[in-house]
Amino acid sequence: MKKIEIYEVGPRDGFQNVADYIPLETKKKIVEGLLDSGIRHMQITSFVSPKAIPQMKDARELTGYFVDKFPDADFLALVPNLRGAQGAWEAGLKSVSYVVSLGESHNQANIRRTHQESYDELLKIREAYPDLDICLDLATTFGCPFEGKKGAGDVVPFIKPYREAGIKTVNLCDTIGVANPAQVRSIIEAVRTEYPDLELQVHIHDTRNMGMVNTLAAIELGIVKVQSTLGGLGGCPFAPGASGNLATEDLAFMLAEMGYETGVDTPKIVELAKYQAEAIPAGQFSGHLFKIQARD
Amino acid sequence: MKKIEIYEVGPRDGFQNVADYIPLETKKKIVEGLLDSGIRHMQITSFVSPKAIPQMKDARELTGYFVDKFPDADFLALVPNLRGAQGAWEAGLKSVSYVVSLGESHNQANIRRTHQESYDELLKIREAYPDLDICLDLATTFGCPFEGKKGAGDVVPFIKPYREAGIKTVNLCDTIGVANPAQVRSIIEAVRTEYPDLELQVHIHDTRNMGMVNTLAAIELGIVKVQSTLGGLGGCPFAPGASGNLATEDLAFMLAEMGYETGVDTPKIVELAKYQAEAIPAGQFSGHLFKIQARD
Numbered sequence: 001m002k003k004i005e006i007y008e009v010g011p012r013d014g015f016q017n018v019a020d021y022i023p024l025e026t027k028k029k030i031v032e033g034l035l036d037s038g039i040r041h042m043q044i045t046s047f048v049s050p051k052a053i054p055q056m057k058d059a060r061e062l063t064g065y066f067v068d069k070f071p072d073a074d075f076l077a078l079v080p081n082l083r084g085a086q087g088a089w090e091a092g093l094k095s096v097s098y099v100v101s102l103g104e105s106h107n108q109a110n111i112r113r114t115h116q117e118s119y120d121e122l123l124k125i126r127e128a129y130p131d132l133d134i135c136l137d138l139a140t141t142f143g144c145p146f147e148g149k150k151g152a153g154d155v156v157p158f159i160k161p162y163r164e165a166g167i168k169t170v171n172l173c174d175t176i177g178v179a180n181p182a183q184v185r186s187i188i189e190a191v192r193t194e195y196p197d198l199e200l201q202v203h204i205h206d207t208r209n210m211g212m213v214n215t216l217a218a219i220e221l222g223i224v225k226v227q228s229t230l231g232g233l234g235g236c237p238f239a240p241g242a243s244g245n246l247a248t249e250d251l252a253f254m255l256a257e258m259g260y261e262t263g264v265d266t267p268k269i270v271e272l273a274k275y276q277a278e279a280i281p282a283g284q285f286s287g288h289l290f291k292i293q294a295r296d
Numbered sequence: 297m298k299k300i301e302i303y304e305v306g307p308r309d310g311f312q313n314v315a316d317y318i319p320l321e322t323k324k325k326i327v328e329g330l331l332d333s334g335i336r337h338m339q340i341t342s343f344v345s346p347k348a349i350p351q352m353k354d355a356r357e358l359t360g361y362f363v364d365k366f367p368d369a370d371f372l373a374l375v376p377n378l379r380g381a382q383g384a385w386e387a388g389l390k391s392v393s394y395v396v397s398l399g400e401s402h403n404q405a406n407i408r409r410t411h412q413e414s415y416d417e418l419l420k421i422r423e424a425y426p427d428l429d430i431c432l433d434l435a436t437t438f439g440c441p442f443e444g445k446k447g448a449g450d451v452v453p454f455i456k457p458y459r460e461a462g463i464k465t466v467n468l469c470d471t472i473g474v475a476n477p478a479q480v481r482s483i484i485e486a487v488r489t490e491y492p493d494l495e496l497q498v499h500i501h502d503t504r505n506m507g508m509v510n511t512l513a514a515i516e517l518g519i520v521k522v523q524s525t526l527g528g529l530g531g532c533p534f535a536p537g538a539s540g541n542l543a544t545e546d547l548a549f550m551l552a553e554m555g556y557e558t559g560v561d562t563p564k565i566v567e568l569a570k571y572q573a574e575a576i577p578a579g580q581f582s583g584h585l586f587k588i589q590a591r592d
Contacts, residue, residue, distance in 0.1 A: 208550070208584055209507075209546040209582075209583070213512050213550070216509050239588045242588045243587070250505040253504060286505075287505070288505035291537045293537040
């Protein structure tokens with residue numbers, strides 16, 4: 001039985017799309033529920049300016065609480081710069097996702113840096129925190145809202161300097177939900193051919209109803225860590241009205257039905273998604289399973 | 297470039313799940329819009345008892361209007377019995393989908409017949425209307441709400457007598473939305489091995505978020521006719537709250553992105569799905585694209 005690690009990113013990419021602050025107690029309940037459902041890999045928050053993303057203002061408190069309490073789980077935070085890395089390190093994390101967008105105009109819009117500035121910042125982080133494990137979260141891998149579609153010819157050379165700087169894991173992120181399975185396959189195959197010992201992950205949004213099909217395309221090419229969010233909580237500032245990320249519980253259910261082992265208890269996580277939808281009524285949810293009601 | 301025929305079944309499987317009668321003029325506008333968007337294959341209605349499904353009471357009028365007006369399009373109706381076949385034939389149709397459920401208890405619940413009775417009825421239809429082209433719509437191919445999961449060992453022997461009765465096309469229907477890609481592949485491969493010259497189609501619901509992934513699994517095994525509904529209009533009496541069928545416009549978009557040719561004009565059909573959602577506010581829609589709003 002093949003193992004797939006579902007890497008939950010709802011507490012970061014889900015919560016961050018909710019305008020009103022979600023109380024820390026609600027966040028704790030959801031993270032605890034995720035751990036209790038069998039999730040062991042989680043992007044728990046991001047260390048960013050609380051002025052830019054007020055939802056993440058409790059990053060240190062939330063992280064500290066869980067890092068101490070669940071030493072066996074694999075927690076990461078997303079960081080865009082040295083200051084974020086410092087916050088994550090001081091909160092007790094050993095790993096971070098360092099986000100850079102493949103589309104330079106998206107990188108400017110998202111974190112106000114050129115590609116060169118993002119790269120230089122990474123070198124500073126590596127120098128300041130040599131023991132911090134860094135995964136490159138490559139945003140807009142499949143398409144940029146300003147620059148359009150991206151392909152293997154864009155992705156492969158972009159990764160090169162990061163590889164040289166010691167990055168061992170790259171997370172291919174379909175930030176705006178424009179990927180299709182043919183593109184997922186061609187990019188993964190090209191990156192793998194060029195960097196055979198690089199660990200690849202995928203982060204797929206369900207914006208255009210291709211969350212499951214793109215993620216399965218990656219899994220069937222041998223990718224074993226895939227990201228999703230509880231309930232499909234998420235959204236996209238570039239596609240108002242669009243549904244969010246791929247839903248963790250839907251993915252867990254499909255994989256179990258297909259004979260994969262994820263360690264996730266599907267009925268339990270479906271109940272948790274129901275709880276979350278009640279606790280965060282303003283959220284945008286793309287999940288299907290938790291909306292199905294019991295028959296009378 | 298590989299051609300895929302998107303076989304629209306919204307006017308049958310979508311409309312039928314809407315409790316309140318949809319005015320004939322609205323139905324006509326939607327069917328006209330579908331044809332105008334490039335759809336050439338359509339299950340336009342079902343010929344069933346208007347007492348059982350009042351939504352379909354205009355079957356003859358709707359069918360007659362389009363059969364005369366669009367002789368180049370490929371219209372079918374779903375029929376459960378000889379009387380339905382008579383209605384379809386008299387309305388001018390040359391083809392019907394004859395529905396039988398693989399799960400006998402679902403067949404009883406749905407059309408009040410045993411398997412033997414359904415088979416005997418087919419023979420009567422063939423005798424009465426020898427020039428009527430009949431596709432077997434095999435409901436609950438992947439799972440039955442009463443009997444549970446189904447596999448190749450159930451499907452392959454079931455088809456045999458229908459094959460002997462001259463059926464040339466079988467439509468594998470995931471009526472309650474429980475299929476997964478591994479199962480879709482194993483059933484298609486087994487049926488094909490046994491009946492290499494049988495034409496296979498698939499009809500996949502999006503109940504559990506596997507509409508796209510199951511349909512693509514079938515397409516990548518060489519299936520060239522796949523069913524879906526505009527906007528994903530549909531539902532499932534066995535899963536209240538569940539989303540409907542796979543959305544035609546989402547499927548058309550994905551296939552176009554992957555380089556398949558469907559003949560469907562995606563922007564046009566997305567607009568039509570928006571119109572439909574306004575015209576049928578009580579509908580359950582699983583489509584993603586039509587919900588994305590234009591940015592200001």
